[in-house]
Amino acid sequence: MLTRRGAMTGTTRIVRRVVIVDDSRVIQTMLETAFGTRPDFKVVGVASDAKTACDLIGRLRPDVVTIDLCMPYIDGAALLQMTAHVGSTCKVVVSDQVAKSVLMQSRLQSLGASTCFLKRQIIDDPQAFFAKLNATCDQFQAGAKAQSRTASSALALNGPNEPKEVGFPIPRDEAARIKLLHAKELANSLHERPFDLITRHVAEILAFPVCLLTFIDRETQWIKSAYGFQETKMPRGDAFCNYTIVQDSALVVNNAANDNRFAQNRLVVGEPHIRTYVGQPIIVRDGTRIGALCVIDTKIRHIGKPTFSTLANMADVLAEMVDARPLVA
Structure with missing residues (x-):
């Protein structure tokens, strides 16, 4: 769930709740530090394996989850499938394995990933990383809202016994x-x-x-x-x-x-x-x-x-x- 904090000016600021999933403590620390510098994100959970991550995501229902591909026993692609039912969370893959493979990125998106990042992007250009992450989250939320509105309209038109499944991503512009x-x-x-x-x-x-x-x-x-x-x-x-x-x-x-x-x-x-x-x-x-x-x-x-x-x-x-x-x- 998105949280909002009032600023000194009286305006509100969206704070997105984040769960980090990576088996490397070094990468966990790097991501926690990067998110910690941002007023628009708050890390609420960290997991080193897919099973723990699945439990955390189901319990906390974060706005964003970052997922590494290479993890012991159950990899990041499998985690995407395990959490497919959590439609309120924007899932992003952070892995250098996706660097040169359009096919891999497409497969991960077909499993529920909203976008893919390279780990080095966070270090090389954190401003661009967070700008793209915010844009991805905005687009994800717009699509979720549109799907919810469409489903509500379909329910009103068709009655409770005839739901209509419709949904697709909506461009930000x-x-x-x-x-x-x-x-x-x-x-x-x-x-x-x-x-x-x-x-x-x-x-x-x-x-x-x-x-x-x-x-x-x-x-x-x-x-x-x-x-x-x-x-x-x-x-x-x-x-x-x-x-x-x-x-x-x-x-x-x-x-x-x-x-x-x-x-x-x-x-x-x-x-x-x-x-x-x-x-x-x-x-x-x-x-x-x-x-x-x-x-x-x-x-x-x-x-x-x-x-x-x-x-x-x-x-x-x-x-x-x-x-x-x-x-x-």
Whole structure:
């Protein structure tokens, strides 16, 4: 639970409660010291193994938990699974193992991690570390609140015996992003040849059966360009790209059927039975993640560097195209 402390000026300040999980006493001390310098965080528990951590998290319900990957007997990935039911806690992985592996980061996020940090980031640039951590926590809480509101609305509409499970992450700049989307006239499914050339090129060069260019507004994912896919729009709750537009790099889903975020998605359990998804955010000049370029397959695929580099390069081209579009009143 977030706590608030009154400052001398009479304003309030959010203080996030933290549990640290690491089997190294040196790293525990380093993290405790770093958090101890911050007025916006308070360490309320420390654990050296996953079992103790699981008990602490369940009992204390902290706002944030930092998790090391390498621990005795039960590792950090397993701890994420063990605490999946604790939906009120923002879980972040702090480990140097994730340094160069986009696939590992995506797997950890599929297990419930909100983001991943390198341990050396806390020493090299603590200001940037805490700025990103606060942004991650804000985004996590916004998504949790949106999910709660949606669930409440669904309960009111459907009655207590017909709950509706809906939830997806919400970008921090949601209102500004949607405003820009409409100002650029991208919230529609009207195909444009320059976009279609890009999705066809990406699909063919990467040998994926499907490539999409998508833009998401408040309730709808608009499929602005598609290669190998018939739908032109879908409810936002069905969109894998919800998860792509809240991060800076590619989102990789190797097997959607085994991913907690997507296993019950209608596009996974039914036609076209999506298994592999790789999405790259389209980030325009002002930093807004306005859309996503993604490739999809119904088979489980190994994702290599050519896929990441091609999607990143084409997303940059699309960002330039979006920036060049005039704004409408």
